[in-house]
Amino acid sequence: MKRLVALEGPLAAIAIALGAGAVLIGIAGENPLEIYALMATECFGTPYGIGQVLFKATPLIFTGLGVALAFRGGLFNIGAEGQLVVGGLAAGLAGAALTGQAPFVALPACLAAAAGAGALWGAIPGMLRARFGAHEVINTIMLNFVAFALVAWIGRYAFEPATVRTAEITAGAVLPRLDVWFPALAGSPANFALVLALLAAIVVGIFLDHTRLGYEIRAVGLNAAAAEFAGIGIGATRALTLALSGALAGLGGANFVLGYKHFFEQGFSAGAGFLGIAVALVGRNQPLGVVLAALFFGALSYSGLVIHGRVPKELVDMLQGLVLLIAIAVPAALARRRG
């Protein structure tokens, strides 16, 4: 029952946003119900559509989990975009460098590179917070820009001539497409990174609820002063929280780099890090909620392509922002009413 009540806010936000979207579709001269039905059938009515949605949702699960983990520790990670970018870059560079390595070497190495680079990018604001009390919001935003510049700089040496992409990764580092097991998904880019994302959600859930460190992270998030009084080192806990958060976001790079294109390409993240903030919030910072929210936002992303031609696909970009705003406004308004 408690879980059902927790769904009320996000579902209300989605309903209101879709209502606003219906008005816009009407203004564009189309029937909203037809357009929404088209979105739903194309996203969930065919195995190919489902595959596309799963592919779009995969990086969002990773970045959403990262942002949610930080939130649970009382920290605001706006840097998931940068962490995702450096994670993808590290995976691409490692994959290209490990030519000829067997999968059991190349794949873990590439995943470790992605997680490690993301963790480093998260640990920097984490340590600045722990050591100097520097607020992580501004530092994570700044590190997004530093990450974009880093890609351009490394790209000078690492990109293929006249492109913005790295060399192909070695065959051993490739995450297989899901159509290997589910032939119906054939043609869709959904890949094994989705399985890793779902595993990550389970691990984060167990970690937060059933381990000592997870308990400490939540304690610092709920009441840092009380946590410190109870003997928890809040500085170290915060630094570690942001490092773990960054590692999760960095792993999101595996979906595109190891599972789809098999190289790193500038701009591959396409805002999945920023959208991870919306995914975490709408998912109530719970792993299961994050997975569901990622599927919803992933479906929205893909449905833009589906409705294009009848309604500008940019409509779904607006809806994504609207869902987040309403997801903030609705609980705030309800809390105000209750006093």
Next chain:
Amino acid sequence: MDVLLFVAATFRISVPYALAAVGASFSERGGVVNIALEGIMLNSALAYVLGAYASGNPAVGLGAALLAGLATAGLHAWITVGLRGEQITSGIGINLLSAGLTRYVLVSVFGSSSNSPRVVGFDPLVSFDTLPGLGSVLTSPLVLVGLVLIPAAQWLMFGSVFGLRLRSVGERPEAVAALGLPVVGYRVTGVLISGLFGGLAGAWLASEQHSFTDGMTNGRGYVAIAAMIVGRWSPFGAALACLVFGAAEALQIALQGSGFPSELIQVLPYVVTMLAVSGFLGRSFPPRALGTPFAPERSGQ
């Protein structure tokens, strides 16, 4: 490299940053984090282009930009001050929404997902042949307005009764409420002022470029917030930081294609901001109540 051209480029780049950053100081001094500045500037830039396109008159574009800035800031104020929603997430949400909204309008009105047609911009009042570049930048109406507004903002913040009260609202809202002054009204006004300045900044970007392109603010709103922090939440400090950031960007652009890794200069403003936030450039403290919604019934009023 020509020094005058470099100074002109620095000014051209700094003006929108400075306007946005100066405005942001009013929002934040009143206690409201305004990351929505990115969306405010983006919507305003598009509104300028729509106004200028429809009328052929840059002044109409400016009016539309100011209205768009006010409306976007009003949304942020409603969520954060009215509903007491979380300020940073509201800003992120507004930025996501604005990115989508501007794309949607761009496609609906101009039939292009990348850019608008060319529109009129503000012409410089005088063109000096002796000062190539610099003269036209310094006598651009929007730059002149900015040069007047920045000291005016400094006075409003630190020399006027309004500024004193606004700053008090950001420090100890309970005390201001105890004096019978409307905390909510001051906070909303602070956010709206940042909307007007952000609108002006967006208008300048669009007027300079004579068009709207998808995502044209390109993170400038975030950088403006950073500059305001480096400038310690004061209009003069914020404007000065923007001048330094602008110079770094001008240098980076000048060095492009020279073989020198211009990215190293590109990251300077970000690194300086991180050092400032971490206290390496002298201790400075944000307004005490920054980020905390004000709930009168919970403060014993």
